[in-house]
Amino acid sequence: MGRVITITSGKGGVGKTTSTANLGTALATLGHRVVCVDTDIGLRNLDLIMGLEDHVVYNLVDVVEERASISQALIRHRALPDLFLLPASQSRDKSAIDELQMMILCNKLKNDFDFVLIDSPAGIEHGFRVSLAPADQVIIITTPEVAALRDADRVVGILEKKDRFSRCLVINRYRRKMVQQGRMMTPEEVLEILSCQLVGIIPEDEEVINAAYEGKLIAMNQRSEAGREFFKTARRLLGEEIPFSIRDEPPSLLDRLFGR
Amino acid sequence: MGLVAETPSDKTTPASRAKARLKGLLEHERAEVAEQERSFPFPQERFSVSIRGKSDGLVLRIGDEAPWAVVLRDLTQQLNQVNSHAFFQGALLHLDAGGRGITAQEIEELSAILTRYGVALASIIDNSSLVQTYLGVRAEIAPPHPEHAQLESLATWRTRNVTPPGPSAVFVRQPLRAGEVFRHTETLVILGNVPNAAEVVTNGDILVFGRLRGVAHAGASGNENAIIGALLLTPTQLRIGHHIFARSNSSAAAVNIGEIARVMDGRIVIEPWLK
Numbered sequence: 001m002g003r004v005i006t007i008t009s010g011k012g013g014v015g016k017t018t019s020t021a022n023l024g025t026a027l028a029t030l031g032h033r034v035v036c037v038d039t040d041i042g043l044r045n046l047d048l049i050m051g052l053e054d055h056v057v058y059n060l061v062d063v064v065e066e067r068a069s070i071s072q073a074l075i076r077h078r079a080l081p082d083l084f085l086l087p088a089s090q091s092r093d094k095s096a097i098d099e100l101q102m103m104i105l106c107n108k109l110k111n112d113f114d115f116v117l118i119d120s121p122a123g124i125e126h127g128f129r130v131s132l133a134p135a136d137q138v139i140i141i142t143t144p145e146v147a148a149l150r151d152a153d154r155v156v157g158i159l160e161k162k163d164r165f166s167r168c169l170v171i172n173r174y175r176r177k178m179v180q181q182g183r184m185m186t187p188e189e190v191l192e193i194l195s196c197q198l199v200g201i202i203p204e205d206e207e208v209i210n211a212a213y214e215g216k217l218i219a220m221n222q223r224s225e226a227g228r229e230f231f232k233t234a235r236r237l238l239g240e241e242i243p244f245s246i247r248d249e250p251p252s253l254l255d256r257l258f259g260r
Numbered sequence: 261m262g263l264v265a266e267t268p269s270d271k272t273t274p275a276s277r278a279k280a281r282l283k284g285l286l287e288h289e290r291a292e293v294a295e296q297e298r299s300f301p302f303p304q305e306r307f308s309v310s311i312r313g314k315s316d317g318l319v320l321r322i323g324d325e326a327p328w329a330v331v332l333r334d335l336t337q338q339l340n341q342v343n344s345h346a347f348f349q350g351a352l353l354h355l356d357a358g359g360r361g362i363t364a365q366e367i368e369e370l371s372a373i374l375t376r377y378g379v380a381l382a383s384i385i386d387n388s389s390l391v392q393t394y395l396g397v398r399a400e401i402a403p404p405h406p407e408h409a410q411l412e413s414l415a416t417w418r419t420r421n422v423t424p425p426g427p428s429a430v431f432v433r434q435p436l437r438a439g440e441v442f443r444h445t446e447t448l449v450i451l452g453n454v455p456n457a458a459e460v461v462t463n464g465d466i467l468v469f470g471r472l473r474g475v476a477h478a479g480a481s482g483n484e485n486a487i488i489g490a491l492l493l494t495p496t497q498l499r500i501g502h503h504i505f506a507r508s509n510s511s512a513a514a515v516n517i518g519e520i521a522r523v524m525d526g527r528i529v530i531e532p533w534l535k
Contacts, residue, residue, distance in 0.1 A: 095360070
């Protein structure tokens with residue numbers, strides 16, 4: 001029986017879709033069967049980030065409305081045979097699916113997959129509630145910015161009322177240099193605001209944008225620091241204890257010489 | 261080691277000040293949310309109907325989740341608010357039913373109310389983007405089986421009632437956008453591209469003078485003699501009647517200019533337009 005993990009953030013643009021795609025990639029590379037489900041109906045993007053946009057035939061709404069079977073709608077990743085995508089519909093809106101339908105769908109997916117990763121839409125309205133309905137675990141993505149933190153806190157507040165979740169936090173777009181200079185919040189400061197279990201710190205990495213341009217997954221590029229950190233995050237989700245090395249690296253000699 | 265203020269003795273940093281500011285704010289907001297939920301334990305009543313003026317008439321928007329009885333009640337209330345009925349007299353009204361999937365029965369009820377205020381239903385927008393022209397049709401046509409009417413979706417209702425007497429075609433002069441669903445009952449001639457994630461559905465034929473990348477469904481009422489033609493035929497999916505065809509790679513480059521799809525021996529076959 002698989003585990004359903006919903007990836008959410010409240011605020012848009014903090015990295016839900018990128019994190020879903022790359023945690024899926026890492027888990028699949030580590031030998032698990034993974035399906036990434038895009039619930040952002042009407043504004044789908046997970047297909048694009050995973051480089052599978054040309055293969056979309058059927059979608060989540062087609063499955064729910066029984067125009068297609070689950071296996072017809074699933075898209076297998078070319079390079080990673082254990083990674084699948086269930087795309088969202090682009091021509092409908094969030095009201096096309098409700099909580100019960102999502103729970104029934106995910107119960108079926110749990111039989112075939114070790115991990116069902118749900119990419120939630122931004123906001124805390126209907127679409128968010130639908131994406132949350134089947135979750136065994138929730139990962140909240142935030143950046144160390146005030147707007148993202150405030151919205152993440154609102155999400156934490158909503159989740160606190162439902163104690164069946166285990167609640168995890170990923171800090172995205174972390175800039176080590178700014179943190180060293182005291183110009184960006186440290187992970188400890190973030191955790192003082194959001195009481196969650198920290199499972200990942202993903203550094204700001206220009207490669208993320210370029211990988212998306214090409215429809216490639218950053219987690220498949222082990223030379224990218226963000227890609228390596230997605231792997232560490234995935235291994236922490238699997239229960240491994242991996243230290244957060246990213247924040248301990250001392251400033252380089254050049255940095256110190258020039259007072260950067 | 262910077263030249264400005266931040267010496268090691270200075271304990272606060274921009275980041276720690278931001279944290280303190282946010283922490284105080286969020287504690288306050290959490291209390292506020294909790295208080296709100298104590299006094300209003302039920303979700304706020306959702307928006308049910310709104311009427312706005314537009315250049316070519318009025319737009320009536322119906323909320324997706326409001327119960328139908330509430331919609332009718334709120335609509336009557338709104339129409340009554342403008343005391344003089346003459347205000348609406350002769351107005352054209354476009355109904356935007358959002359994504360609720362309005363039924364034929366509901367349209368009948370709605371137009372009965374509107375008629376009392378002298379308002380004519382000009383068009384219906386359903387599923388956010390699907391446009392069905394309603395003008396001039398409603399007056400003569402009633403659903404053939406009123407007892408089943410509420411079970412029928414608008415699309416089937418239209419299909420059964422508005423079949424034209426002879427073959428005719430509709431020109432679609434603007435290109436379709438991604439995410440748009442265009443439904444019709446007659447043969448469609450589309451002057452422009454049908455992009456990926458756009459969908460064209462009709463009971464007649466579909467001819468695209470452009471590139472067809474999205475989904476096209478011809479003969480949607482079950483007509484297997486319908487055809488789909490395009491200058492560049494690289495669809496996500498083609499359907500004719502009940503047959504489905506998906507080209508394995510929609511971005512494939514090597515295709516003929518001008519292709520036509522039709523049903524032969526129970527499956528969809530694509531051939532060059534000019535043999």
